[in-house]
Structure formats: C-alpha cells, structure tokens
Amino acid sequence: MFKAFRFHPKKKKSRISAPKQKDESLYQTFGVNINENIETMRKLFDLNDDVVFREFEAFIMRPVKVFICYFSTLANSEYINEFVVKPLQELNFKNEQREGSIPEIVKNNVLDVGGLSGNSAIQEVANNILSGKAALFIEGSETVLLIEAQGFAMRNVSEPDTESVVRGPREGFTENIEVNTGLIRRKIINPNLFFEKFTLGKQTHTKIRIAYIKGIANKKVVQEVKTRLQKIDIDAILESGYIEQLIEDHPTSIFPTVGNSEKPDIIAARLLEGKIAIICDGTPFVLTVPFMFIENLQISEDYYSRPYFASAIRLLRLLALFLTVTTPAFYVALTTYHHAMIPTVLLNSMAAAEEAVPFPVLVETLLIGAAFEILREAGVRLPRPVGSAISIVGALIIGEGAVQAGLVSAPMVIAMALTGISGFIVPAINDAVVLSRLFFVLLAGSLGLYGVLIGFLIILAHMCSLRSFGTPYLAPHAPIIFREWKDTLIRAPLWIMDRRPQSITWEHDAYREGSDQKPQPPKRNNGSEES
Amino acid sequence: MLTGCWDRIELKEIGIVSAIGIDRDPDTGEILFTSQVVDPSGLKPDGGGAESAIQIVTSKADTIFKAFRNINQEFDRKNFYAHNKVIVIGEELAKEGILPVLDGITRGKEGRGYIWLCVTKGTQARDILSSVRKQGIEKVPANSIESMHENQELNFDVVVIKLNDYYKKTLKSGIEPVIGTLEMKEKSTNPNGESLGQSSLKAKLSGGAVIKEDKLVGFLNESEARGYNWVIGEVKSGILSIPSELEEGKLVSIEIREASSNIKPEIKGDRFSFTIDITTSGILVEQQGSGIMKTRKDQYNYLKQLEKELEKKIESEVNDTIEKAQEDFNSDIFGFGTRLNKKDPKKWKEIKEAWKKDQFQNVNVKVRVKAEISARELLQEPLKSID
DSSP states (O other): OGGGGOOSOSSOOOOOOSOOOOOGGGGSBOOSOHHHHHHHHHHHHTTOSSEEEEEEEEEESEEEEEEEEEETTTBOHHHHIIIIIHHHHSEETSSOOOOSOHHHHIIIIIOOOSOEEEEOBHHHHHHHHHTTOEEEEETTOOOEEEEOOBOOOOOOOOOOSSSOOSSSOOOOOOSOHHHHHHHHHHHOOOTTEEEEEEEEOTTTOEEEEEEEEBTTBOHHHHHHHHHHHHHOOOSOOOSHHHHHHHHOSOTTSSSOOSEEESOHHHHHHHHHTTOEEEEETTOSOEEEESOOGGGGGOOHHHHHSOHHHHHHHHHHHHHHHHHHHHHHHHHHHHHHTOGGGSOHHHHHHHHHHHTTOOSOHHHHHHHHHHHHHHHHHHHHHSOHHHHHHHHHIIIIIIIIIHHHTTSSOHHHHHHHHHHHHHHHHSGGGHHHHHHHHHHHHHHHHHHHHHHHHHHHHHHHHHHHHOEETTEETTTTTTTTOGGGGGBTTSBOOTTTOOBOOHHHHOOSOOBOSOSOOSOOOOOHHHHHHHO | OOOOGGGOOOGGGEEEEEEEEEEEOTTTOOEEEEEEEEOGGGGOTTOOSOSSSEEEEEEEESSHHHHHHHGGGTOSSEEEOTTOOEEEEOHHHHHHOSHHHHHHHHTTSSOOSSSEEEEESSSOHHHHHHHOSOOSSSSSHHHHHHHHHHGGGGOTTBOOEEHHHHHHHHHSTTOOOEEEEEEESSOOSSTTOSSSOGGGOOEEEOBEEEEETTEEEEEEOHHHHHHHHHHHTOOOSEEEEEEOSSSTTOEEEEEEEEEEEEEEEEEETTEEEEEEEEEEEEEEEEEOSOOOOOSHHHHHHHHHHHHHHHHHHHHHHHHHHHHHIIIIIOOOTTOHHHHHHHHOHHHHHHHHHHIIIIIHHHOEEEEEEEEEEEOGGGGOOOOOOOO
16 A cells, blocks of 8 residues: 555665766876877866966976966966966076976976975876866976965954853864864874875865874774775765764764864864864864763863862753753653652742643643744854844743743743753753753653653663764763773863873873872972072 | 553642641531642732632542542542641541541552641631631641641640651550640631631640540640650750749749650569659740849859759649549550560560550659759849839
C-alpha cells in the first residue's frame, strides 16, 4: 500500500558520487610552446570578465615573450605591475651572459617578489590563479612561475561577538586563513608548531590547515585527524561546520564532539594542551579536537583571573547548565504530579497564579518555551536597528501581556526566564541544551520526577558512551582522572596545574611547569644580606 | 510508586486542604467531615478575587472514607491532603476512640505524620473550622492554628502533639498521650457559624486532653498542662509568676530558660514508687515589688528565696497533675509504665494488665525540683517616680 508513496526506485543502485571533473586537459601539463600555453589558458578562463591576460616582451639578455595571467578581483594589480611587469620590461643583463635557463634567471635575479613557486600541471596552476596568485609563462619553458600577489578585500582583525571577555585579548579570527594562521603563530612562537595544508572540496578547493605542536600533541591523534580529513569527498566546504560534521565521532548525537573558537588565545591554549586545531579558509571559527564536555564550562577568562573567583564562577556555570536544562522539567513535574513536594505557601501562591490559566502546565511550558526560542532566534537574525523591537515584544507582550491576559502564569514566566538567562551563561552547547530541555519537559509531563530521573540516566549514559578522537567525552570524570579535576569544576591555581591533561596527550607525566612555581616572598635572611 | 500520565493532576484540579475536622453528627449519628480548602483566588497578591482565602466543605456519611468522597457531590475540586496542617477531632467522637478516625484519614493517603492533632472542647470540630474565618495575620486560618501549635515552645501552658507522636504514645504500652485542645474563645451561638460577626470568632489552645486507651477521658487545665509538661520534659520556655518577697501582694515573673526531667522507678518487691527529678533554670524578667538590696549577700539571699518559691510552685503544680491523672483519669500520661518496662521487663509483663486497671492509681510518686535563677544584674528595682 505504501509502495505508491515510495520515492526511491526498488532496485538499489550503486551510489553515484558527485560528478568528477573528467576534463582530460586539466590533468595534463603545460608544454614548452608559449603560444599553445596561452591558448590553453584562454580556453580555461576566457568567458570570465575579471581575468587579466597580458602578453608582452620581456628582456632577459634577449627579448623573451612572456605571458601573465591573473584575476583582477583576487590579485593586487598594482603589485604585479610594480614588482613583476616592470622588472621584466627593463633591460636585464643586456651586456652580460648568465648561466642557466631563462626561468631560473627570472626567478632568481629579475623578479622583486617574495612568494614564488613553479609548477607545470594545468590543474595546479589554474587553482593557484583562482586563489589569487599571478601566473607567469615564459617562452620556451614549461614551468609556470606562480607569484604570491593576493590582494582582495577582507575584514580586519576585530573583537568577535561570541566569547567576549572582560579580561583577556580582544582579537578574533577573520575569514582569511593566512591572517588566522598568523594570529596563532604570534601566540606560540615555537618551531614545533606546525601547520599542515589540505585542500578540501572538489568544487571549492577550500584551503584547510591543521595545527598542532609536535611533541605535545599525540601523534596518533594527529594521524587520525589527517586520515579523516583526507576521507572527505564533498563538493563544497563553505564553513568549518562542514568539516566538523564530516569528521566527528558521533554524528547522531546531540552533543558536539568537535570544539570551536573564534579567538586565537583560546586556540593557542588548546594547542598547548595537546589538541589539534583545524583552520578553514573563509570562516573565523577554528575547530579543535579532541573536545570534551567540560570545555563547555571553561572559558579563557577563568585562567586570566585569580583562581578563587574563577572557581566560584565555574560552579555557577555548572549550576546554570543544570538550571537551564531542568527548570521547566522540574516545574512541570512538581505542578502536575508532586504537589506534596512544594512548600505549602509556595503551592498556594502557585495555585493562585495557575487558577486563570486555560492550559495544562505541560502545554503552557511548551508554548512559552517555544515563544522564548522564537524570540531568541528573532533577536539573532534581525538587523541590529530593529533588534530593540524584539525586547519590547518579548518583555511586554509575552511577559506582561500574557500573564495579565491569563494565558500563562507568572511563576511559569519566571521559571522560563531563569531557564533562558541560565542558558546564556553556557552558550557553547546551546543546541544540545535546547533539545535536552525539551526531552526533559516531555518526560516530566508524562512520568513526573521519575521521568526526569530516567532522562538524567539516559543522557548521562549516552554521554559516557561518547568519545572524541580517542578521548572519553566526560573525561576526566568518567573515567576518573583525579589529577585533572583541578581544572574542571574548580580552577586550581596555575602553580598547581603542573601537568598537561593526560586525557588529551595520553601521556602520564607531561610536565608543563617547574616544581616550585608557587610565588612567595623572599626569605628573610636573603633579604637582609641584600640590604 | 510509579507516576505516569494517568496520575497527572493539574494544580487547577486540586483543592489544597489546610485543615480537616471530624465530628459525630449529634442528630443523625453519622460522621461529619469538614475540610478547610484553600481558595487560591483569595490569596492573590494584588487583591481582588474571592474575599476569603478558604472554603469550608462538609459532608456526611457513615464512614470517614465515604464522607471524603461525598465531598465531590458538592465541591468542584479533588481534595488534596498532603498540605493538611491540622486534624481536629470533635469531643464527642474523641470519646469513642481516635485511632479508627485516624485510620480513615491516613490509610493510603498522601497525609503526613508531622501534622498537629487536637480535639475540641465544648464545641464541634466543624464549628472551629468553619466559624473562624481569620485567626491571625495569616489568611488561611489553618496556618494560624499550625503556628499556634508551634508556639508551644514559648508557652508551656498548653500541650500539643503531632500525629506521629500520638501513634507512638497510644500504641506503646505503659504510656498514654495527652493531645492538644482547641476551644472557641467566644462562644458561637449559631452552630453553622454563618452569622453573628464572624470576624470576631477565634479559636484558642487550652490545656490538654487526656486519653486513655485511645479514648478521650478528660481535660487538663492550664496549670495541670504545665505540670504535665514539666514531667515529660517538654518545657522549653515559659513564664511563671511567684510572689515577691519584697512587697506583700506583688509578683515576680520568672522566664524559664532551661528545664529537664528524669523519672526514676524504684521496685521493692511488689511495691513500686517513682521519683521525678526536675531541674530548671530561669531568669528574672519582671519585678512588681520594690525594695533595696544593699549588699551582695542580700541579693544572694533574695535569689535563694525566689528559687525556693519557684521550686514550691513547680512542685505543687506537678503534684496536682499527678493526682488528677491518678484519681480522675487513671491514665498513665507520664509514661511511668514504660520506665518500669525498661527497668524490669519481666515484672512489667506480669503487672501490665493490673497497671491499667488500678495499680497506676496507687503508685507512690515523689517530686524533687531543683530551680536556679540566674542573671543577678536583672535584680535592679523598678523605676519609680520620685514624687
């Protein structure tokens, strides 16, 4: 009966992958005949408006025909004119003979540019031109010189909207991978910091780099990251989220097992713990693996401020996480099943508030929860100038109006407000929080506190089963690694956290600081000797 | 127990019962069940809504549980008993026995064990619950009654008991409970309590009600209640007035700060006797008479005299209570039997029955009181106008 509705043909065909470019010409190399090469390039790019083909005669001991090809929208024309065209057109080595082929001489003695490489594969050259380089063809040579002349519009380094801090660096990544790489390099000045290049996306050829510190990061994990990246076979990588979804360990879980950050100092800190960063061109969000659940509660400022308050705030964040997930569920469970658990006076006033509400508490909770998510989403999407309208609509109409009209009860609004505000404290796992909140509310509505408890067990068991690149998701709590508890619910003083996390580096005794780092005043006899 | 969708009850569907009262209907002989249900619309903070914060629901049936259910013939909410504060049992019904009543209330119900249990004196439970519309500051009178019970620790003139303690005492051999007593402060003439200036009607805790073998046998007045509290060690604080030594006819108030008691049984063959040791300390909080004590020695002597007076007063109150319990009620409210049981269980087994009949009445009790009045700095004489 349902066959009529089936979309797929009955017979299972082998999967047709995205069409590969079978253009034979791209896999060939350039020849020595410059005119043929020019013809090849023209065929490749001719329909484009922004491509620049420039043929002229250079003088290197003798007149030589050269050809420059670049995209005016990606490369810096002025730079090319000044440092490539101009030196070539001068009379180079008019009266002296030089050894070596002409491309060699051009490369070594003529051009005034920094980044320069040679290549002769058509595909490679085309991709390089498309990423903003200029290609220089020289008569009689099959090697094409690729000149770094990128010059396209990009955003400056600025403070990111996410992860804002009171104390700590304000800079954030941009959309440019080169800038981002530089930002990380500036944080960790160390020859062991490696950036390895990948190009992903069959159509987009997006530039990816993985960063890790050799000697700290686990080799096996680095290898695993590379393997997973190499396995990616997809048309487009438009944001690092694509990569995240294609390399994560548990694609079916609501919990993210790949971290991300927009700030170089956070990425640097994670690299120094032995994690691996994946930088993707075109997005300020840099991925890090392995990623553990506790990282959602850790923010960079914890480490920049003194440990006492940082620890208190950590606990508060944990409380907020608990509240934002369970407040509506507890409200529903207590008001529909366990009236006996509410203190009498509170019950009376809750009953007074609930009296005029026409819906069951569960429906009321779902309604106002949906309203809250709608408001939040609208606040994110709306253009800034219109944004203030959201708060007016939210606060006045939903908050005040709905209560006065008797559509929802005031305690419900307060509970949901608490839920929402708490959620803003742990923004990193907002998606998992919203979904599990709904899960808990439905369980509470059908099974009461018993249901909430079951929900806890299910979520906890699920989280215990997760791993991220070999690291248990709940480490260091499950499995228990006591030593690392110093940086979980509390943030111990820096001079106590003397070893790198074992759960990430897989190494037992990887010290990152000396043994006597606790600061103390100079001993008295020393002082008297000096004075 | 599992909860599930089938148990779902919205807050709008329940009536939160704050007090229940059970009487024997004098006309029909049926059980008369009264519940004081909170009306949430009367509790709204911004005013408005119903005038009164409670609704009184009564129903009749030949059993208590049937009466429970009969409520829904005339009331729109399902009664919810977990937040019940007080169980009031009518005097007449209490004379028939209390446990059967409690059985109907507590069996398979959401009721709690630490709620207050009391009987009425000279009135019906229904009258107390229905005619007292506002007892104190609280909008719900039952909450006020609960607070009055809790205030016993400031005031040892009354006896109060929690449901669990009642069960403990009445089921244990060798001790009988005394339970709290509620009476109307101003006699309501209309039993329905619907007219006659309702706002002026108040309930009041007074003395205690003596139970023997689960049946109400009589009441203690305030000084007897005090005597009872002294013996069982329930005195936490309270004011005693004793004659002032300085001036004839004037009184001194002593605030009791600490008290403890110890009951010691003595067995000599078939004869038993008990010694009750009461130790207490208090401070002088009010002085009507005036006089000057020049030396420290005078002050010391004065305090010693006051202590003697205090001891005498406590002793006489305790003796009165014991006498009443032995002669009028024949109810071992002090738990002498349990002490005996602890000391000599074999003997207790033999005499258990006789104890209930008459042995308790004939037992010899000696009371020893040790009182101490401290805080000499409070001995200053009162201020007086010079002319």
